[in-house]
Amino acid sequence: xxxxxxxxxxxxxxxxxxxxxxxxxxxxxxxxxxxxxxxxxxxxxxxxxxxxxxxxxxxxxxxx
Numbered sequence: 001x002x003x004x005x006x007x008x009x010x011x012x013x014x015x016x017x018x019x020x021x022x023x024x025x026x027x028x029x030x031x032x033x034x035x036x037x038x039x040x041x042x043x044x045x046x047x048x049x050x051x052x053x054x055x056x057x058x059x060x061x062x063x064x
Contacts, residue, residue, distance in 0.1 A: 009051040
C-alpha cells in the first residue's frame with residue numbers, strides 16, 4: 001500500500017536534488033548562489049526528516 005504523502009516527499013526531494021539550471025543561473029546572476037544553495041540544503045534536510053517520520057508512522061500503523 002502506497003502513502004501519497006511519502007510519494008510527494010520523495011518526488012520533492014528528487015526535484016530539489018536535481019540540478020535545476022535555469023533557477024541556479026538566475027540565483028548566480030543575482031549574486032545569491034551561496035544563499036540559494038544553503039536554502040536548498042536546509043529544505044532537503046527538513047524534507048528528509050519529514051519523510052523519515054512519515055515512513056515510521058506508516059510502519060507503526062501497519063504493525064497494528
